[in-house]
Amino acid sequence: MSENTETPNTESENAGTPNFAGGADAAMPYVLGEDLVDKAAPDGPIETRWSRRKFAAKLVNPANRRKHKVIVVGTGLAGGSAGATLAEQGYHVIQFCFQDSPRRAHSIAAQGGINAAKNYRNDGDSVRRLFYDTIKGGDFRARESNVHRLAEVSVQIIDQCVAQGVPFAREYSGLLDTRSFGGVQVQRTFYARGQTGQQLLLGAYQALSRQIDAGNVEMHARHEMLDLIVIDGRARGIIARDLVTGEVSTYMADAVVLASGGYGNVFYLSTNAKNSNASAIWRAHRRGAYLANPCYTQIHPTCIPRSGDYQSKLTLMSESLRNDGRIWVPKQTGDTRSPELIPEDERDYYLERIYPSFGNLVPRDIASRAAKNVCDEGRGVGPGGLGVYLDFADAIKRLGEDKVREKYGNLFDMYQRITGENPYKVPMRIYPAIHYTMGGLWVDYDLQSTIPGLFVIGEANFSDHGANRLGASALMQGLADGYFVLPPMLGNYLASTKLAPVDASAPEAVAAHTESTERLAKLLAVNGDRTPDSFHKELGNLLWDNCGMARNDAGLRKALSRIAELREEFWTRVKVPGTGAELNQSLEKANRIADFIEFGELMVLDALVRSESCGGHFREESQTPDGEALRDDDNFAYAAAWEFTGVGSQPVLHREHLQFDEVHLAQRSYA
Amino acid sequence: MKLTLRIWRQSGPEAPGKLVDYVLDDVSPDMSFLEMLDVLNEKLILDGAIPVTFDHDCREGICGSCGVVVNGAPHGPQTLTTTCQLHMRSFSDGDTIVVEPWRSAAFPIVKDLMVDRSAFDRIIQSGGYVSVSTGAAPEAHSQLVPKPDADLAFENAECIGCGACVAACPNGSSMLFVSAKISHLNVLPQGQPERESRVVNMVEQMDAEGFGGCTNTGECTNACPKGIPQSSIARLNREYLRASLTGKR
Numbered sequence: 001m002s003e004n005t006e007t008p009n010t011e012s013e014n015a016g017t018p019n020f021a022g023g024a025d026a027a028m029p030y031v032l033g034e035d036l037v038d039k040a041a042p043d044g045p046i047e048t049r050w051s052r053r054k055f056a057a058k059l060v061n062p063a064n065r066r067k068h069k070v071i072v073v074g075t076g077l078a079g080g081s082a083g084a085t086l087a088e089q090g091y092h093v094i095q096f097c098f099q100d101s102p103r104r105a106h107s108i109a110a111q112g113g114i115n116a117a118k119n120y121r122n123d124g125d126s127v128r129r130l131f132y133d134t135i136k137g138g139d140f141r142a143r144e145s146n147v148h149r150l151a152e153v154s155v156q157i158i159d160q161c162v163a164q165g166v167p168f169a170r171e172y173s174g175l176l177d178t179r180s181f182g183g184v185q186v187q188r189t190f191y192a193r194g195q196t197g198q199q200l201l202l203g204a205y206q207a208l209s210r211q212i213d214a215g216n217v218e219m220h221a222r223h224e225m226l227d228l229i230v231i232d233g234r235a236r237g238i239i240a241r242d243l244v245t246g247e248v249s250t251y252m253a254d255a256v257v258l259a260s261g262g263y264g265n266v267f268y269l270s271t272n273a274k275n276s277n278a279s280a281i282w283r284a285h286r287r288g289a290y291l292a293n294p295c296y297t298q299i300h301p302t303c304i305p306r307s308g309d310y311q312s313k314l315t316l317m318s319e320s321l322r323n324d325g326r327i328w329v330p331k332q333t334g335d336t337r338s339p340e341l342i343p344e345d346e347r348d349y350y351l352e353r354i355y356p357s358f359g360n361l362v363p364r365d366i367a368s369r370a371a372k373n374v375c376d377e378g379r380g381v382g383p384g385g386l387g388v389y390l391d392f393a394d395a396i397k398r399l400g401e402d403k404v405r406e407k408y409g410n411l412f413d414m415y416q417r418i419t420g421e422n423p424y425k426v427p428m429r430i431y432p433a434i435h436y437t438m439g440g441l442w443v444d445y446d447l448q449s450t451i452p453g454l455f456v457i458g459e460a461n462f463s464d465h466g467a468n469r470l471g472a473s474a475l476m477q478g479l480a481d482g483y484f485v486l487p488p489m490l491g492n493y494l495a496s497t498k499l500a501p502v503d504a505s506a507p508e509a510v511a512a513h514t515e516s517t518e519r520l521a522k523l524l525a526v527n528g529d530r531t532p533d534s535f536h537k538e539l540g541n542l543l544w545d546n547c548g549m550a551r552n553d554a555g556l557r558k559a560l561s562r563i564a565e566l567r568e569e570f571w572t573r574v575k576v577p578g579t580g581a582e583l584n585q586s587l588e589k590a591n592r593i594a595d596f597i598e599f600g601e602l603m604v605l606d607a608l609v610r611s612e613s614c615g616g617h618f619r620e621e622s623q624t625p626d627g628e629a630l631r632d633d634d635n636f637a638y639a640a641a642w643e644f645t646g647v648g649s650q651p652v653l654h655r656e657h658l659q660f661d662e663v664h665l666a667q668r669s670y671a
Numbered sequence: 672m673k674l675t676l677r678i679w680r681q682s683g684p685e686a687p688g689k690l691v692d693y694v695l696d697d698v699s700p701d702m703s704f705l706e707m708l709d710v711l712n713e714k715l716i717l718d719g720a721i722p723v724t725f726d727h728d729c730r731e732g733i734c735g736s737c738g739v740v741v742n743g744a745p746h747g748p749q750t751l752t753t754t755c756q757l758h759m760r761s762f763s764d765g766d767t768i769v770v771e772p773w774r775s776a777a778f779p780i781v782k783d784l785m786v787d788r789s790a791f792d793r794i795i796q797s798g799g800y801v802s803v804s805t806g807a808a809p810e811a812h813s814q815l816v817p818k819p820d821a822d823l824a825f826e827n828a829e830c831i832g833c834g835a836c837v838a839a840c841p842n843g844s845s846m847l848f849v850s851a852k853i854s855h856l857n858v859l860p861q862g863q864p865e866r867e868s869r870v871v872n873m874v875e876q877m878d879a880e881g882f883g884g885c886t887n888t889g890e891c892t893n894a895c896p897k898g899i900p901q902s903s904i905a906r907l908n909r910e911y912l913r914a915s916l917t918g919k920r
Contacts, residue, residue, distance in 0.1 A: 085805040100726060101792050103832055104734040120812070156808075163808035165801045165861045167825035174815030192825060198733055199828055206800035213796040221789065244781060273728040307701040312709055313730045414732065417749070417756045418703075483805045531716045533709070577721050582683070583782045585724055586716060 028609055029560070033652040036290070036641050041145040041445035046662055050149040053445065057488050058495035065090030068494050069253040071238055073225045073280050075102035077197070077475060078458025079259030080204035081482030087211035089487060094251055095208070095217055096240055098224045098275060098588075103205040106261060106273040107478060110197025111318035111411065112181060113189035114161075114475040116154040121178060125186040127151045134473060135663045137183045137363055138438075138466020139615035139631065141296070141639070144662055145445055146463045150473075153480040158190055160483055164203040168192050181471040182319050183363035183670070189472045194318050194411045200475055204482070224588065225280045226516040228256065228287045228454065231508045232500070235284075235454035239509075239516045243588060246581040248517050250504035254494055255453045257486065258284060259478075262437035262459035264297065266596045266603065267548070268540025270434035271303060271316040277592040278599045281441050281460050289449040290641035290654060292462035293439035294599070295607035298469055298616045299549050300435030301367035304418055304428075305387040314433040315418055317390070317411055319471040322360045322367070324395035324404065325428070327351050329388050333378035339389055339427050350374055358670040365468045365616045365629070366670060368432035372549045373627065375431075382429040391427035432549060436474060438465040438616065439606075442641040442656070446489035447481060450641075452497070455490060457481035462639065467615025520580045523590045528573035532590040535570050539563065539593070539600055547604050552620040556608040563601045564648065570597055602642055602651060609653065612636040624667075633665050672698040672759065675767040676711065678723055684779055690769070700760035704747065705730060705737060707759055724783040732756040732896060735831030738838070739784045740771040745835035745894040753833065753896040773838035777845070777881045788834045790880040791848060798872035799852040801861050820858050827854035829897045839894035842883030847891040849873050850907035851899045857910055867914035874911055 042049045042056070060068065068091050072083045075097040083095045097105060117130040130151035135142060162168065162176070168190050169177040178187045192199040211217045222243045229237035229250070237252035260280035264270040285291045302317045328349045330342055350370055352359045362370075371388050374380065381387045396404050401424060405412070412423045419429070440462040441449050447463070449456050458478040465473065502509070546559035570593070578584040612632035613622040622630045631637075637660075643652040673696050681688030695714075698707055705727050712722035728736040732753040739754050741747035747757045762768060770784065778786040816824075830851035837845050853870050856862035862869070885904055892901045 081805070088804040099728060099734070099736060100788060101735075101832065103792070103795075104728060104736050106729060106734070109729045109731050109733050118811070156806075159808040159811045160803070160805060162811040162814075163801065163803040163861055165824070165856050165859050167821055167828050167855065167859070169825075170816055170818045170821040172818050174817050174821075175812060192828075195733065195829065198831075199825075202828065206795060207803075207805075209792065209796040210800045210802060212792075221792075273734060274730055275728050308699055310699065310702050310706045310710055312703070312706045315731050413751070414756065417732075417752055417758065420701075420758070420760055487805070529717075531713050533713060575716055577716055577719070583724060583785070586722060 030605060030609065030650050031652045033643060033654045036442070036654040036656040038143065038444045038656060040448070041143070046144060046148045049145050050152055054488050057492035060491045060495045062090055066092055068092060069094060070255050070257060070490065071251060071253040072096070072257045072259060073238065074105065074259035074261060074458070074460070075205070075208065076105035076107035076259060076261055076458060077201055077204055077478030078460070078482040079257070080105065080201065080208050081479050082257055082259060082457060082486050083217055084204060084207035084211050085483050085487050086490065087214070087216035089491075090216075093211070093217040094220070094253060096220045096223045096225060098222065098243060100222055102208055102219060102221060103202065105201065106276050107201045107475070108198045109273065110475055111194045111316065112320040113179065113191035113196045113472040114157065114200065114479070115181070115188050115470070115472045116158045116190060116476065117151055117188060118155055118158060120176065121187045123186045125188050129186065130154060130188065132663055133184050134464070134470060135466070136668060137468055137470040139468050139629065139668055140466065140633070140637065140660060140663070140665050141293070141614050141658065142464055142466030143639070143658060144660060148662070149485065150464050150477060150480050153484045154476050156484060157476060157479045161200055161203050161479070164207060166192065166199045166203045168199070179320060179323060180361065182322060182361045182367070183470045191320070194320070194408060197475060200479065204479070225260070226283065227512045228284045229509045229512050230287050230451055231502055231506055234452045234499070236502050237509060239512050241516070244583050246579070246584065248513060248520070250509050250513050252502055252504055252509065254499055255455065255490055257455045257457060257490070258441065258460050259457045259482065260460050262440065263294070263599055264434045264437050266539070266600050267434045267543050268536045269306065269311060269314050269544070271300060271314050274313060277595070279592050279595045281456070282595040282599050284441060284449065284451070284454060286644050287451065288644070289451045289454055290442040290643055291439070291602065292442035292639050292641045293467070293606065294603040294642070295547070295610055295617050296438035296467050296615065297434055298364060298436040298438060299368040299432045301364055301371055301432050302390060302430045303433035303435070304415065305382055305431040307383065315414065316433070316435060317415060317428065317430060319364065321390060321408060321411060324399070324407070325360065325390040325392050326394060327360055327388055327390055329374045329379040329381060335379070339381070339391070348374070348379070355670045362670045363468060363470065365618070368549055369618060371432055387429035387431045389427040390430045392423065393427070396424065436469055438462065438467060438469055442639070446492065447486055448489065448493065453493060455486055457486050467617055520587060520591065523574065523576050523587060523594070524580055526571060526574050526576070528575045530573045530575060532574055532576065532586060532593050535566065535574060536593045536596065539566060539597055542566070543600055543603070547607050550618050550620050551607050553608065553611070556604050559604045560601065560608065563597060563604065567597045567601070570594060598647060605651070606640055606642065610636055610640065631667070637665070672700065672762065672764040674698050674762065677767060677769045678784070679771045680723070680783055681780055683782060688780070698759050700758070702759045703730065703755060704741070704757040704759065705755050724785050726785045727755060730755040733831060735833040738773060738833045738835055740773065740838060742769050745773065745838040746896055750893070751896055751898055753831070773834050775837045775843040777843060778834060778837060786834070788832070790882070791832050791834065791845070793880065794845070794849060794873055794876045795852065797876035798865070798869040799856070801856060802865060814860050816860060824855045824859050827851040827899060827903055830899055831897060833896065835894040835896060836891035837882065839890040840883065841888060841890065842886060844885045844891070845877055845882040846885040846904045846907060847895060847899055849877050850903035853907045853910055854903040866910070867917060870907065870910040871914050
């Protein structure tokens with residue numbers, strides 16, 4: 001193994017010393033381990049790090065690639081693009097998704113757009129500026145090397161997608177159109193009406209389909225990963241369940257790539273798809289992969305407010321709406337007049353007032369908290385006072401209804417279908433909701449986790465967005481990882497690692513298979529008196545109240561002890577009907593919820609330990625006099641990578657200290 | 672609202688199926704159709720019964736997972752709307768609602784309301800792409816695309832692959848689905864080199880999967896939640912004829 005691919009020390013037995021210094025007042029239930037260092041990123045000028053890393057990477061001879069099996073879990077933007085690209089290069093790809101088709105992963109629901117530093121507008125954009133905006137937008141909690149690479153690669157993504165036939169919006173000249181997004185002052189966002197994610201995903205899906213047809217990808221749809229197989233410290237396969245027959249099988253490979261998305265559904269109500277889950281990353285975490293920054297969750301400011309207890313998910317209205325919509329609430333508390341009866345001078349366009357230079361286009365975390373604040377003041381609108389207006393009256397006056405329809409028609413239609421209200425006539429009501437998770441499995445610059453041979457891409461890793469992701473950057477990161485970053489680094493791993501041949505009869509594989517089937521049997525055997533969903537809803541409410549838009553020490557401690565109880569209760573009271581040898585959606589759900597409960601516990605602990613505010617993580621104890629997030633760079637300029645030590649046992653915290661050589665640490669200001 | 676649900680129950684592909692009645696009280700008009708099914712399923716679990724299986728995921732009308740026949744109409748009574756976006760305000764107190772899976776020889780039933788639509792994937796695999804490997808792309812602005820062409824491509828690329836067109840068609844034809852992909856890729860400059868082979872291969876695969884032929888009833892367009900127009904089928908026919916006449920494959 002070459003120097004560059006060496007992964008950090010994963011030994012934990014001798015690393016831990018009890019920690020009592022995390023909070024000034026009380027001991028924290030974790031152990032402080034050795035610091036973690038990303039050894040994969042080259043030093044030297046940041047502009048050439050990626051090209052030097054690629055050049056240093058070892059190559060697999062094209063004739064030998066076919067001999068390497070690579071497992072890819074997930075078929076979203078990251079997984080789909082990775083599977084297609086690896087197969088094009090000649091690797092034997094075995095790919096999984098729980099949906100009935102690889103075309104349906106939740107990337108498909110991304111609306112607004114994808115950033116790229118093309119500078120087609122000649123408005124001062126550059127790789128450097130995209131890098132700078134992303135570091136600043138992430139509130140200085142992302143790794144500079146990774147973010148710079150992301151900005152570099154962004155321009156290639158647009159070329160690739162256009163060549164695939166992705167129908168981006170165009171000007172009458174035939175050139176690509178772009179628009180601006182929150183947190184930036186240039187127009188670098190490429191889009192396909194309000195369905196950019198769909199179009200990019202279909203591009204990746206079609207590329208993947210071509211490789212399936214060519215026999216280079218063995219595709220397993222309606223299969224869910226249950227566990228990771230680690231042999232001699234390396235990721236060598238997975239256990240997966242065929243969701244139709246219930247059969248649990250073992251799949252072996254030379255490397256495993258997780259592209260299983262984020263963990264937003266830990267909150268039950270989020271904008272994620274109903275079946276999006278954290279089980280793949282949690283199972284890998286239990287097998288030794290460190291999990292970083294789970295408390296970094298993004299709350300999107302523009303979602304449709306909930307309407308009742310039966311609510312199963314929340315629906316996002318693209319941030320792009322903030323380009324033309326104006327956000328306001330009544331100036332008076334308890335003003336229940338319908339919006340058209342409230343005169344202009346009695347309205348508070350609070351974002352424009354507080355942040356005059358960015359106005360309605362401040363980053364997501366800031367817009368979300370501002371909405372919470374005005375609602376907490378009693379100025380919220382709609383049922384329960386949990387909403388603010390997003391008003392298009394001025395835009396319709398300025399541009400005409402047709403132009404507004406052309407830009408946002410599908411979003412307006414969706415809003416009307418869900419609420420029964422016509423947003424061309426009545427202002428939309430919006431409220432923040434969980435949307436994206438910046439945390440995820442810890443990876444080095446090569447996107448390799450702390451388990452050699454386990455690579456993590458897209459939302460499932462923690463690497464590029466720090467404590468807050470900018471709009472239109474998720475699509476960019478997913479495709480950057482899958483098309484351009486993972487393939488050479490995976491090749492480097494395979495070329496520089498001697499792997500002993502293994503098959504499904506390896507003791508570690510047999511043990512993982514047995515554990516998976518026993519766990520399913522255990523879930524079915526409880527036969528209690530509560531449905532899986534009832535536990536999920538309770539967990540979600542607990543997390544939203546105590547680990548949502550604003551967090552504090554007391555609330556987090558309360559949540560921590562309640563989740564531990566909930567975990568016990570789950571395993572004694574859950575009721576899962578049917579059997580494991582058939583299609584059983586309740587069993588699928590229960591299995592995911594069991595992981596969400598354990599995941600939630602770590603998320604709350606991470607939020608408790610990080611007593612500073614940064615990006616989407618807002619600790620009430622740490623704010624500026626005007627209520628903005630106040631970082632504590634002296635104590636928290638690190639990525640928190642957690643090591644699993646057992647359910648209910650204190651995890652070990654490994655800190656990766658972040659260095660800012662290119663962008664100077666500063667308090668974010670969007671005023 | 673109080674509703675009677677008459678739902679197709681079938682435990683597996685080979686098992687016999689039947690319609691079973693369930694009564695639900697307290698249905699809110701603001702619930703989505705699938706949230707109403709969630710409420711039913713929660714109740715069934717607590718009653719010791721087996722909940723109803725149905726495909727769903729994003730619940731925003733974009734992933735294409737969901738889709739049931741509601742009172743004879745794929746995705747239900749509201750036009751341009753997937754099942755997950757259908758809300759109970761479209762129904763009235765006391766209604767009986769019949770809920771069935773997509774019915775088509777090419778979409779075998781998996782369980783209850785869930786069907787196997789992998790035939791669609793195989794049609795795309797047969798040619799529904801532009802063969803450009805990662806890294807081989809020219810600069811994005813090296814090829815201009817007239818806005819009307821880009822818009823036409825986009826409107827067809829909106830297809831979510833839900834299969835409502837097949838469920839609605841008396842012949843079980845998938846021509847609307849295939850025509851949407853052909854209309855997306857064959858009008859763009861990037862799609863030109865494979866223009867003929869794409870249409871021929873996709874049509875051959877469509878036939879091999881057992882989908883019926885198109886007789887222009889227009890039911891597909893009516894049921895399509897994304898409004899893919901019937902004119903796309905005319906374009907598919909033209910493209911196929913053109914490929915056959917030029918002999919280019």
